Each structure stands twice: as structure tokens, then as C-alpha cells.
Amino acid sequence: MVERRDKVKIIYDILRSVQEKGGKIKPTHLLYKSNLSYKRMQELVKDLMEKGMLSEEQQEGSKMYLLTDKGHKFVNEYYKMVEFIRGFGF
């Protein structure tokens, strides 16, 4: 049975995918790597851009998502956050 990812894990997976691609990724690659529907991915990317963890840029005529410093910080802190949260069961 496939384990259901919570929102924190999905956010981590998205940002981690961008980080693994050197801090910038094309929307199609992100869609493939994040394992989400297009609509869900768009919602989350918009949310992450509002939170300042991702930014959008046009590079050589195609759209790219860029990982910001805040996004890098989240990826690095993710396991600490998860461990803290799990201790309380939330």
C-alpha cells in the first residue's frame, strides 16, 4: 500500500527536486519528479512562491522555478522539523 504523503513531505519533495537539479528546474521536470497532478503542483508552487521558497524566471525562452535561500533553508531543516513534530504526534 502506498503511504499517503502529508503536506510537509510534499513541500519537501518539491523543494528537494529543485535542489537536486542545482537549484532550478523546468515545470515539466518538477511535475515528473514531484509525483503530483498538474493542478496540485501548480497550487503548491504558487503557495511556495508566496512564501518566498520558490521564484519563477524566464531562461532562454522557457519558464524555470528557482529555489530561494528560504527554500534551501527549509530543505536543510526538514528532518529536524519532522522529528520535532513527530515527537508530539502532530
Add this chain to the structure above:
Amino acid sequence: MVNFLPSPAWFYGIDSALEFIAVLIAFLISFYSFHIYRFVGQKKYLYFSLSFFLMGFALCLGAVINYLLYFHWLKHSALYVLVHNYLLYYKIGFLLHFFLHLSAFMILIILCLKIEDKKVMSLLFLFVLLAVMVAEQNFILFYLISFLLMVLYILPYFFKNCRENRTSNTKRVFLAFLAISLSQLCFFFSLWSDKIYAVGHLLQLVGYMVLLVNFISVFRK
């Protein structure tokens, strides 16, 4: 806690100092939970942060009132008894402390029981107001109510979490809340012996210290 209870003379001021340590730990957990909320945006982390903020604020208020009572008001008791003002300040401070502490527990209960219905939430906060009114008549009941809330609703959740996820973190969180629950029971029984009052404070500190150890262990990995 606010000391309307008989505290041993050797413990005057120590209780406030112990509470200030707990205040710092509660604010630290609140701050970090808020940090998670800012990253993730899920309201449950905001509520969790708010719960510990209220706990810290309630403890801070209790510590300040105790300190003032021991080292200021009691020294000038003749004047203050004459005008009877200190009793009023004391009572208002205590009721506010009580309201904040119970609200903090209630938010934790909302999280533990995964309550999402706003009407049920409002009902729970109505209970907090009623409990404050009951405590206004008999202060000692506050500790019994908070003990029961913890033992019946909060502790079982952390125990279940501890059994389902057998990690040192979940065990520490359960033990911390067990110690804090027992401290409330000690405060309830402290009318019968001032030593129990001191034990209650020590247990409360142990609870918060275990939460601090848990917090540090997360960051050391």
C-alpha cells in the same frame, strides 16, 4: 502557579525562579512551532505555537505574582491589608493565569482530538470560562480541573503516539506531560502539606526540562 497555597518559607522565590525556567522553555517551543508554521502554513502548528505561548505567559504571570507577593506585598502588608488592594490584584492575576493556562490546555486538546468543528471549539472555550468562574469561588479547583483535562484528554494522545512510534522523542514528550499532569495534582493536594507544593513545582520543572532535552536532541542530530 499562583501561590495562594501554603508554600514552605524556604521555598519563597524559588518557585518563581523555577517557573521562569519553564517560561523560557515554553516560549522556545512556541517560537519553533511558529517557525514551522511560517514554512509550512498549516494552522495546526500555529495553534500548537499558541498553546505553548499561552502556557508560557500563564507561568510568567504566576511567577511574577508570586514574586511580588513574597518580596513586596508581604513586606508592606500592613499598608496593603489596610487598603485591601493586594487581594484584588492577586485575584485578578490568578484568574488571568487560570484562564490562560486552561486555554492553552484546551488548544492542545483540540489538536489531540483533531477537532475541526468551530461550534465544538466554541463550546470548549465556554467550558474554560465556566471553569474560571468556578475557580473564582474556590481556587484549588483549578488544579483539579487542569489535572483531569490532561489525564483524560492530552496524556492518552501522547501515550498512543508513544506506542505507535516508539522513538525516544515520543517517549520524552509523554513523560514530560505526565510530569506536568502530576504537578497539577500536587498543587491540588498542597493545601494539606506545603511540601507537596514544592514537589509540584519540581515536577513541573522536570516536565519542561524533559521537553527542553527533547528539543535539544532534535537539533543535535
